Amino acid sequence: MPRPESKTITFTIDGREVSAPENTMLVDAAKLGDVEIPVFCYEPKLGQPVGACRMCLVEIEGIPKLQTGCSTPVKDGMVVYTQSDRVTIAQQAVVEFLLINHPLDCPVCDKGGECPLQDITFGWGGGISRFVEPKRHFVKPLELSPLIAIDRERCILCYRCVRFSQEISEDYQLVLLDRGAHSYVATFDGHPYVAPFSGNIVELCPVGALTSRAYRFRARPWDIESAGSVCTLCPAQCNVAVTVRDERALRVLAREHPEVDDGWLCDKGRFAYQSFHVPERITQPLVRDGGFLRPVSWERALDEASAGLRRAGARAAGVAAGTTTSEEGLLLARLLREGLGSPHLDARRSGTVSTGLARALAAPALQARVSDLEFAHAVLVLDTEPVDDAPILDLRLRKGVRRHRTKLAVASPGATTLAEPATLCVRFAPGAGAAFAVALAAALRGEDHAALARDAGAEADQVAALSDLLRGSESDEAQGPHEVVILWGERLTAGDSADHGAQALLSLADALGLADTDGAGLLEIPAHANGRGLREAGVLPNAGPGYGELAGAAGRDAAGIAAGLAAGELSAVYLLHCDPLRDLPDRQAWGEALASASTVVAHASHLTQGIREHADVVFPAEAYPEKEGTVVHPDGRVQRLRPAIAHPGEVRHEWRVLAELAERAGLELTLHSGAAAAELLYASVPFYAGLTLDEIGGRGVRWQERAAATELGAAAPPAPGPGAASASAGEAAAYRSLWDAPEVEFSPTLEFLFPHPELLADDRAASAELLAPELETAS
Amino acid sequence: MASPPNSEDGGAAGAPGTSAATLNVAAWSPGDDVIEVQRTPAPGPTRSTWRTFVETLRGLGTTFGRFHETPVTVQYPEEKTPVYPRFRGRHKLHRFEDTPQNGAQAGLEKCVGCSLCAAACPADCIRVVAAENTPEHRVSAGERYAEIYEINLSRCIFCGYCEVACPFDAITMGHDYELSDYDRTDLIFTKEMLLAEPLERTPLRNEGE
Numbered sequence A: 001m002p003r004p005e006s007k008t009i010t011f012t013i014d015g016r017e018v019s020a021p022e023n024t025m026l027v028d029a030a031k032l033g034d035v036e037i038p039v040f041c042y043e044p045k046l047g048q049p050v051g052a053c054r055m056c057l058v059e060i061e062g063i064p065k066l067q068t069g070c071s072t073p074v075k076d077g078m079v080v081y082t083q084s085d086r087v088t089i090a091q092q093a094v095v096e097f098l099l100i101n102h103p104l105d106c107p108v109c110d111k112g113g114e115c116p117l118q119d120i121t122f123g124w125g126g127g128i129s130r131f132v133e134p135k136r137h138f139v140k141p142l143e144l145s146p147l148i149a150i151d152r153e154r155c156i157l158c159y160r161c162v163r164f165s166q167e168i169s170e171d172y173q174l175v176l177l178d179r180g181a182h183s184y185v186a187t188f189d190g191h192p193y194v195a196p197f198s199g200n201i202v203e204l205c206p207v208g209a210l211t212s213r214a215y216r217f218r219a220r221p222w223d224i225e226s227a228g229s230v231c232t233l234c235p236a237q238c239n240v241a242v243t244v245r246d247e248r249a250l251r252v253l254a255r256e257h258p259e260v261d262d263g264w265l266c267d268k269g270r271f272a273y274q275s276f277h278v279p280e281r282i283t284q285p286l287v288r289d290g291g292f293l294r295p296v297s298w299e300r301a302l303d304e305a306s307a308g309l310r311r312a313g314a315r316a317a318g319v320a321a322g323t324t325t326s327e328e329g330l331l332l333a334r335l336l337r338e339g340l341g342s343p344h345l346d347a348r349r350s351g352t353v354s355t356g357l358a359r360a361l362a363a364p365a366l367q368a369r370v371s372d373l374e375f376a377h378a379v380l381v382l383d384t385e386p387v388d389d390a391p392i393l394d395l396r397l398r399k400g401v402r403r404h405r406t407k408l409a410v411a412s413p414g415a416t417t418l419a420e421p422a423t424l425c426v427r428f429a430p431g432a433g434a435a436f437a438v439a440l441a442a443a444l445r446g447e448d449h450a451a452l453a454r455d456a457g458a459e460a461d462q463v464a465a466l467s468d469l470l471r472g473s474e475s476d477e478a479q480g481p482h483e484v485v486i487l488w489g490e491r492l493t494a495g496d497s498a499d500h501g502a503q504a505l506l507s508l509a510d511a512l513g514l515a516d517t518d519g520a521g522l523l524e525i526p527a528h529a530n531g532r533g534l535r536e537a538g539v540l541p542n543a544g545p546g547y548g549e550l551a552g553a554a555g556r557d558a559a560g561i562a563a564g565l566a567a568g569e570l571s572a573v574y575l576l577h578c579d580p581l582r583d584l585p586d587r588q589a590w591g592e593a594l595a596s597a598s599t600v601v602a603h604a605s606h607l608t609q610g611i612r613e614h615a616d617v618v619f620p621a622e623a624y625p626e627k628e629g630t631v632v633h634p635d636g637r638v639q640r641l642r643p644a645i646a647h648p649g650e651v652r653h654e655w656r657v658l659a660e661l662a663e664r665a666g667l668e669l670t671l672h673s674g675a676a677a678a679e680l681l682y683a684s685v686p687f688y689a690g691l692t693l694d695e696i697g698g699r700g701v702r703w704q705e706r707a708a709a710t711e712l713g714a715a716a717p718p719a720p721g722p723g724a725a726s727a728s729a730g731e732a733a734a735y736r737s738l739w740d741a742p743e744v745e746f747s748p749t750l751e752f753l754f755p756h757p758e759l760l761a762d763d764r765a766a767s768a769e770l771l772a773p774e775l776e777t778a779s
Numbered sequence B: 001m002a003s004p005p006n007s008e009d010g011g012a013a014g015a016p017g018t019s020a021a022t023l024n025v026a027a028w029s030p031g032d033d034v035i036e037v038q039r040t041p042a043p044g045p046t047r048s049t050w051r052t053f054v055e056t057l058r059g060l061g062t063t064f065g066r067f068h069e070t071p072v073t074v075q076y077p078e079e080k081t082p083v084y085p086r087f088r089g090r091h092k093l094h095r096f097e098d099t100p101q102n103g104a105q106a107g108l109e110k111c112v113g114c115s116l117c118a119a120a121c122p123a124d125c126i127r128v129v130a131a132e133n134t135p136e137h138r139v140s141a142g143e144r145y146a147e148i149y150e151i152n153l154s155r156c157i158f159c160g161y162c163e164v165a166c167p168f169d170a171i172t173m174g175h176d177y178e179l180s181d182y183d184r185t186d187l188i189f190t191k192e193m194l195l196a197e198p199l200e201r202t203p204l205r206n207e208g209e
């Protein structure tokens, strides 16, 4: 779908000639001429303006009444006044009216100091109020949800929060009740406002009516610093700004990036920072001694880990997940491959895609960007549930449907939250994603797909309907190439059907001509936050950095490692941000595997079951605002984590720990800084060649858009075979949502969203026992 | 690398221990920036003698001329200089007098932990960390209270801006100026110290005094 274009026009504002794109709203156009028009309810992210607050009144020549600048598109030759007497009087009146029922409790209000109402009252208000009658009163503050407090007296009825709930997250929970001056924001029947994106209304509210319960009263704007970062709690990698006071993270705000997050955050990203500063966090190395984990010095922990790994030698293995950065992945790969001579290494949950197919899938021409989800003619969500896998993409899909009439189709094994905006929902049998893709590809090529659809547990006519939708009708074709984006989950290439899934995707892409169409393509949601980066850094059993060929034979994948450990063929395992009992499928196999492993080295931030029962050496893991390293967004955007807060306790940079172990294993790395580690990564992966930290900057850069992208030697994929993909139901059953994470479990206000409350008490008790201050000093 | 102008001659560049003899001193000349120091001409013998005797005696004359006056030294600490009522000394935090809570003797704190004093402070010596009042644990009248309130008096310049900024008259400048201590950290006054009834050890100046 063509991106909106507009021509530039010239208009006059306060006697100044200003050029602006036609049809932008006056408020935005005025900014181009350095004129500020005050606004409360206008927020372009929320879609069409509503003109609720009347703060933005301006005088336009030729129109007798004052107009709202937020909803008047600018036209050529318009003459606008924002400082005439009429406008000033109107602005002062609006402020006076807004303050009539406002409690003016700025000293106790959390918004004080960063409050648009304060600023606008100061800048455009009359300075006095003539209102002496009693104000409207509500009970305050009330709990709108465990995350958000609402103070209805402060609400200026701008509708922003309600519009967010109705039009952006489409959960339809917030409403305005009652009328006139008595209106108030509420939920139906007073139910708590619990939704995956509820935290955004705190940031949207222009006054202190909606405040975060986790941040309430923690700091004032002049007490804090803001540090840009990238949330790595899920693959969506939203850009965030961490509010820092006394070297601790106190709040996480969105740092709008139209190509990544569109300015929104999910509640996990917004509130899970609390888990970085809880007493349950591991902040010093632990070593198992007489059956119990005990805090020890770094030297001792490093000795134990390196001795254990050296004993295992080629029988060691490694699994990376979670917030592992690409540098850490690369160092782990080098430690295992070069230091210990073991090829057993994985960063995928299950299954291995052969190198040629992986390269073909990563081909720049096939890669869709996040913004393509919004502007494509049709989007197919294939075997993934965005709200559980990469939540922010859920909002992007809804935006596309709502504002650009994208046709959304969802193919999934279960019910989907996208059913309402979707044009078509197709079901297939759990674990049969690959088989379904094969059937769909056959339907798109016009072959007989009935049997294939039956194999995948889908209905043949639904598959046909889906293929029609993706192919587009004749009338669509008249408007240029039909852009289709396929958003697929890593589950499609899980287990034994990994190659089938990959092949089926490639043949889908081929049938739809995705490679030749700009704005069309494939977009994968990996299972782990930096899944793409780790694979590109070579944390795969069958490929080196940049999907390069390995010198020796391929190693075992995650499931193979578990089997090898249980059978005694492997003896040590290195777990980087990964508790296999939680993060990987087949909990039972991993339980046995870890129990029979002789050395388990783990980087962990919390004592979850797998770590506390099986790890022999635990290095304290860094939280993402403490890290220095590179992460790669699912669409290939290389982003950078820069340290924002201090390491608590004895936590060290994890790349340093891995580099130290690698050096003890005989590698010569001489890495002295995070920048040097990054350089090593960019030099190791051919298609990152020449990347610099400056180039990545704060917004990241897609490697597909750089000259070095050609270094990804695209191998011709094998011809798509017949769909014999078997349904691996075990994998589907082990499906894990992003809310099932220690960051959610250990964040005091977020814990109610943790899906396994029964684990919570155990994990808490174990942490309290082990990490109690007495014990820490005892060793 | 092109050698920069004004660097040492020859290949000695960068080598440690380059002796002064090999330095091209002219290259280091600061050029036109040098201004010659202006000196008065050295005094002649008459002037020197005049200075030594006559001027010295004149100075001594002033000294001896004051001999009959009473001393102005204040015998601190036995004797203290009284201060004006608006003198800005050590800060005090205040409580409401009429709202004793939960059987406690003292009333609620006036400070709500809004941090406005910290924002106003030019020396950046106030640190406020606020927390939320609960019905069981009510410290101040508003929704929030100051959990930590510290003033680093070794940094404070006693400008009184904090007093002016406070919307609740919770902090005022007292009269106490006796603020020396053996340890810098003891000069960080905590909320408890600031709330405590201060020692009345500074006399107030009476009217007309």
Ligand code: SF4
Residues within 6 Å of the ligand: A102, A103, A104, A105, A106, A107, A109, A110, A111, A112, A113, A115, A116, A117, A118, A154, A206, A207, A208, A209
């Ligand atoms: S919302 Fe703004 S103006 Fe209202 S009390 Fe809070 S800080 Fe003051």
Ligand code: SF4
Residues within 6 Å of the ligand: A154, A155, A156, A157, A158, A159, A160, A161, A162, A185, A204, A205, A206, A207, A209, A210
């Ligand atoms: S609560 Fe805030 S965002 Fe919602 S209507 Fe009131 S002022 Fe606007």
Ligand code: SF4
Residues within 6 Å of the ligand: B117, B120, B121, B122, B123, B124, B125, B126, B151, B155, B156, B157, B158, B159, B160, B161, B162, B163
């Ligand atoms: S008197 Fe001035 S310097 Fe001292 S604490 Fe108050 S504002 Fe700061």
Ligand code: SF4
Residues within 6 Å of the ligand: A107, B110, B111, B112, B113, B114, B115, B116, B117, B118, B128, B146, B165, B166, B167, B168, B169, B170, B171
């Ligand atoms: S002393 Fe006054 S200005 Fe300072 S935090 Fe307390 S209430 Fe606010």
Ligand code: FES
Residues within 6 Å of the ligand: A038, A039, A040, A041, A042, A050, A051, A052, A053, A054, A055, A056, A057, A068, A069, A070, A071
């Ligand atoms: S900003 Fe224009 S009416 Fe609210």
